[in-house]
Amino acid sequence: MPQAIRNTSRPQPALWWALLALLALSLVYLAPAGRTYILLDDNLDTELVAPYVLVREGKALDYRPGTVVERLLHGLPRNAMRPGLQPLVGLQALLPTLPAYLLHEWLVRLAGLLSMYWLLRRYGLPGPRQAGLSAALALAWAVLPAYTAYGVSVLGQPAVVVVLLNLRRRPARWTDWAVLVGFAVWSSLVLAGLFVLAGGAAALAWDAVRTRRVAWRAALGLVLLALAYLVVEFPLVYSLLLSGRFVPHRLEFDYARLVPGGVGAGxxxxxxxxxxxxxxxxxxxxxxxxxxxGAAGGLLPAGPPRPPVRRYLALALGLLALVSVFCGFYPQLVGAVQNVVPPLRTLNLARLHFLLPLAWFGVLALSLAYLPAGRGRWALVSLQLALGLGLNTEWTRNAGRLLGRLPASEPTYAAYVAPDLFRQVRQDIRTRTGQEPAAYRVACLGLPPAVASLNDFYTLDAYQNNYPLAYKHAFRPVIAGELAKSPELRTYFDAWGNRCYLFSAELGKDFRVGARPGRTVQHWQFNAAAFRQLGGRYVLSAARLAHPGQSGLRLFGQYAAPGAFWQLWVYEVSQ
Structure with a gap:
């Protein structure tokens, strides 16, 4: 491997150009009145809601036993939600939701660029002539289409690698410890942290076997990272390991039903x-x-001395293949043993894939280090930059929006959240009943409950990765009639259930029924009595019910607003 280099006192011009390029690329997100596109699936429909409701209820840092968040699932335990110490929560306390998200996104990508540049210049591509290539590769890393709502779970990993390598070579500095604590604060333990810790431990164990000595300072770094996670993720640790009272719905995950079996699918x-x-x-x-x-392995000289790059690359690609096979066959493996080892239902070890982007960039950097200087190396980095940016849906959709080519099925934030539309509904209910949103509960059909939550409604449904199993069982009778009509939806809820939604067999998994062309549900088997027993009063539906009376509902009002992605039919329980 190339030898490490010393830190320079000032950033080199190449880094400044990379930072300016990142800033310029981020300008496509700017739009008036919230007309920015941000990722919808598994992002706006779930990840922005938790910080929003925690801040609105003043419970971001309230970890007392028994604390519940009233706005979700009629009282979701606070300890089932994300930590209040994470930066996205803090930013939502200071800024409106969209500016907070966009600033957080930019900060995550900035941290990613700086951490990758730090790793490359210190250990990957050292030397005075490699600064430009390192900056370009760091920019390619920073624009990858990773979900930034998870913080630096992916893009900040290079900084952890640098710190562990530093600790292996020299005495610790306070900045090393600060980086590790910062990574724990700004990342997710269950998505990436567990695997960063496991990967770091495996690397140190291999290093100890190879060198016959233990890198104790690096090992202490991993211990500090683990302890920092325990502090940051205290709500999760307490609810699952200490309280003994929280039984997550994940215990009923059934991988054998969720994923097609067979060697071919794996x-x-x-x-x-x-x-x-x-x-x-x-x-x-x-x-x-x-x-x-391929180029690095093929262009090496045939005679001695022969660099060991072929062996390094073969080992790296072999490990990547093994991890890919493990992740690909993981559902089948868990499905075969889930009844014997029930905790495997709750832990998704296939999230090992959160380490794959850095591993692939490691292969790229190692190969570039042994390729001769010239246009070939720049072409490879340019290719990576183009592929990463081109697959970054948020960036490409916002670029398309500036050109007037945003697909009608992909609404902007303003159209998706539609505050004017939902304000009409709140005001109408207040005028006719005198009740504020806290006094009643709603559920949504044909649109994510997150939209209602971001408009200050209190919902009985939600998209949650962790909530009480007892609530899932209590909610099921509400939708049992529709689940009976659709084996696909029945498996989707019973064997998974993160989307605790109102379902319709006629709509299927269409959770985004736009105003155009619109949909009508002919027969909806909705258990209004069970809904009322949970505290529900209104159904906010993006699809018209042809026969609401058959569902125990009556039309409360029909609503539309200019620029809104949705048209709403609000139904009230009639019994």
């Missing part, structure tokens, strides 16, 4: 992991690293 999934990765952690074709590895 191989296809493994191939996708190896070739393009997974969308939460960063979905991009691994073409540039594979081409670079």
């Amino acid at each position: 191989l296809k999934s493994a191939a996708l992991y190896f070739l393009v990765g997974q969308y939460h952690s960063g979905l991009f074709p691994h073409l540039a690293p594979l081409l670079a590895a």
